[in-house]
Amino acid sequence: MAFRDTGSKIIIKSLEQIEGIRASSKLAAQTLEMIESYVKPGVSTEFLNSICAQFMKDNGAVPATLGYNGYPKETCISVNDVICHGIPGKYELREGDIVNIDVTTILNGYFGDTSKMYTVGSITEHAQKLIKVAKECLNLGIEQCKEGNPLNNIGYFINKHATAHGYSTVYEFCGHGVGIKFHEEPEVCHIAEKGTGPLLKPGMIFTIEPMINAGKARSKVDKKDGWTARTIDGKLSAQFEHTICITKGEPYVLTDIYNEFPIPTEIF
Numbered sequence: 616m617a618f619r620d621t622g623s624k625i626i627i628k629s630l631e632q633i634e635g636i637r638a639s640s641k642l643a644a645q646t647l648e649m650i651e652s653y654v655k656p657g658v659s660t661e662f663l664n665s666i667c668a669q670f671m672k673d674n675g676a677v678p679a680t681l682g683y684n685g686y687p688k689e690t691c692i693s694v695n696d697v698i699c700h701g702i703p704g705k706y707e708l709r710e711g712d713i714v715n716i717d718v719t720t721i722l723n724g725y726f727g728d729t730s731k732m733y734t735v736g737s738i739t740e741h742a743q744k745l746i747k748v749a750k751e752c753l754n755l756g757i758e759q760c761k762e763g764n765p766l767n768n769i770g771y772f773i774n775k776h777a778t779a780h781g782y783s784t785v786y787e788f789c790g791h792g793v794g795i796k797f798h799e800e801p802e803v804c805h806i807a808e809k810g811t812g813p814l815l816k817p818g819m820i821f822t823i824e825p826m827i828n829a830g831k832a833r834s835k836v837d838k839k840d841g842w843t844a845r846t847i848d849g850k851l852s853a854q855f856e857h858t859i860c861i862t863k864g865e866p867y868v869l870t871d872i873y874n875e876f877p878i879p880t881e882i883f
């Protein structure tokens with residue numbers, strides 16, 4: 616017998632919780648903004664990580680990734696063919712690299728999670744286009760974040776856009792509920808069947824974080840470090856992530872610090 620997933624395990628956050636998660640999300644986004652000017656040829660990913668770690672600490676936050684299931688660093692930094700969970704290390708950025716930095720803060724006990732792409736010097740047109748489409752995919756997902764919409768419409772429209780440009784959508788890593796814990800229900804798939812999944816309700820908070828590959832969708836996790844996920848064909852991958860709160864009106868993008876999205880006046 617098939618059960619309809621009603622989303623009963625998805626936490627509906629209170630106004631107080633939403634305010635806490637908003638503050639944490641804002642700090643995570645400010646960390647991404649702060650690090651931008653440091654992303655240059657010759658800089659090691661370890662150095663970028665240490666600057667982000669210090670910024671989080673100086674602002675009263677704890678990095679959620681450090682020690683999470685044994686993860687060893689305060690951020691994830693994923694370069695070129697690394698899809699996600701790149702561990703900052705000795706690698707020094709080179710002209711032409713594309714880089715995702717993913718920051719998750721815990722501020723006053725609340726989690727905020729966001730990532731974006733950076734470019735090192737001038738990059739190829741092909742890489743520029745991949746980054747542009749990955750961002751568009753996230754925005755199309757956010758557009759689906761309306762009360763009463765089935766959750767999986769998000770992934771349906773993301774993958775539709777990625778494939779329309781000849782790219783593929785990673786299915787082995789998903790977005791997730793966030794706020795009280797790092798990873799909560801629901802799982803937000805970036806490739807999914809339209810009209811399925813729990814219906815979105817005001818007070819739900821989750822991430823959308825599509826990973827879009829230039830080539831094949833499949834990933835492989837580094838056997839030595841157990842984290843770094845790369846494309847199987849060595850082609851480029853790009854990702855953007857926002858933390859979003861469902862409202863009775865427009866989606867509330869909690870990690871938007873550039874006013875790219877409207878700020879709703881009411882949640883419930």
Ligand code: MF3
Pocket residue numbers: 680681683684686690691700717718719728822824842856
């Ligand atoms: N921030 C990542 C996400 O968007 C998760 C990183 S988990 C880690 O869900 F352990 F790799 F850091």
Ligand code: CO
Pocket residue numbers: 728790791822824856
């Ligand atoms: Co996330």
Ligand code: CO
Pocket residue numbers: 717718719728729730824856
């Ligand atoms: Co993240």
